Amino acid sequence: MVxxxxxxxxxxxxxxxxxxxxxxxxCFERMLRRASIPYRSTAGYNPKPRLIFxxxxxxxxxxxxxxxxxxxxxxxxxxxxxxxxxxQAPPGLEILSARRIEPKTTAxxxxxxxxxxxxxxxxxxxxxxxxxxxxxxxxxxxxxRPRPRKIDVRPCLLDLRLVSAALEMDIAxxxxxxxxxxxxxxLLGVRDLxxxxxxxxxxxxxxxxxxxxxxxxxxASGVKGHES
Numbered sequence: 001m002v003x004x005x006x007x008x009x010x011x012x013x014x015x016x017x018x019x020x021x022x023x024x025x026x027c028f029e030r031m032l033r034r035a036s037i038p039y040r041s042t043a044g045y046n047p048k049p050r051l052i053f054x055x056x057x058x059x060x061x062x063x064x065x066x067x068x069x070x071x072x073x074x075x076x077x078x079x080x081x082x083x084x085x086x087x088q089a090p091p092g093l094e095i096l097s098a099r100r101i102e103p104k105t106t107a108x109x110x111x112x113x114x115x116x117x118x119x120x121x122x123x124x125x126x127x128x129x130x131x132x133x134x135x136x137x138x139x140x141x142x143x144x145r146p147r148p149r150k151i152d153v154r155p156c157l158l159d160l161r162l163v164s165a166a167l168e169m170d171i172a173x174x175x176x177x178x179x180x181x182x183x184x185x186x187l188l189g190v191r192d193l194x195x196x197x198x199x200x201x202x203x204x205x206x207x208x209x210x211x212x213x214x215x216x217x218x219x220a221s222g223v224k225g226h227e228s
Contacts, residue, residue: 004072005103006081009065009096016092017062017199025051027090028068035084038074054107055173057202061114061181064203065096067107109173110211111158113204114181117166122190126167129188130160141183153179160184168203 012024019027032039032049041047054067070081082098089095118126133139139154156179158170167190171179181200185191194200 003075005101005105006070006072006076006078006098007101007105007107008068008070008082008085008098010063010068010089011094011096012057012063012066012092013094014062014092016090017057017060020059021053021056024057025053027093031085031088032070034088037070037081037084038072038076040071040073052106054205054207055109055112061200061202063205064201065205066202067109067205067207069101069107071103105209108208109205110208111170111172111204111206112178112202114169114171114184115163115166115201115203116181116185116193116198118162118190118193118198120165122193123162123165126162126188126190130162133157133187134160139187141179141186151177153183157184160188 028051029049032051039049039051042050050071052069054069057063057066072081078098078100082095085095085098134157136154138152139157140150140152142148142150156172156174156177158172159168160170161168167188169181169184171181171184182191182194185193
């Protein structure tokens with residue numbers, strides 16, 4: 001029986017961005033055990049804490065306000081959970097907040113925002129490219145996994161903007177898919193920044209139950225695609 005369900009916001013930065021999502025899950029498991037938090041476990045021969053991450057973070061990308069939900073089998077305040085986890089968190093993992101949610105509530109990501117630093121000599125041509133991309137009715141990209149196909153990611157591209165020395169990308173997340181930040185960089189002709197060592201950051205994650213406005217009807221159908 002689920003007594004409590006806690007939604008935790010955390011950041012994953014520094015060298016910790018180089019660990020996989022699977023390793024992040026194991027890190028949280030160790031933190032929960034060391035913090036003596038009465039978590040609810042999965043069934044089976046190899047029980048695990050019932051941890052649900054709202055959206056996995058790709059390897060190499062840092063996260064400023066990621067979301068994980070934890071089920072408890074005993075009553076424990078959200079602030080107590082936060083303080084206990086803070087004491088066990090490794091460098092690069094910061095527990096930002098924790099709050100109680102209804103047991104039947106599940107995080108559904110509505111949109112995310114990515115940011116990447118852009119050198120001065122590459123920024124001059126970006127405003128024109130951004131304007132053209134946002135004015136386009138379709139933005140087709142090619143994906144090879146799990147099978148070769150073409151995808152129109154324009155329905156998921158909400159906004160692009162230059163803020164100081166960085167490019168920010170607002171991307172919708174739909175049940176049928178989403179756009180990847182490196183794909184948007186490719187469309188803008190600056191994907192090589194990643195190869196040059198620029199770091200992608202996921203600086204914002206909006207959840208459907210935390211947003212006052214419902215998802216835009218234009219993006220309800222998600223990305224469009226067809227086989228190559």
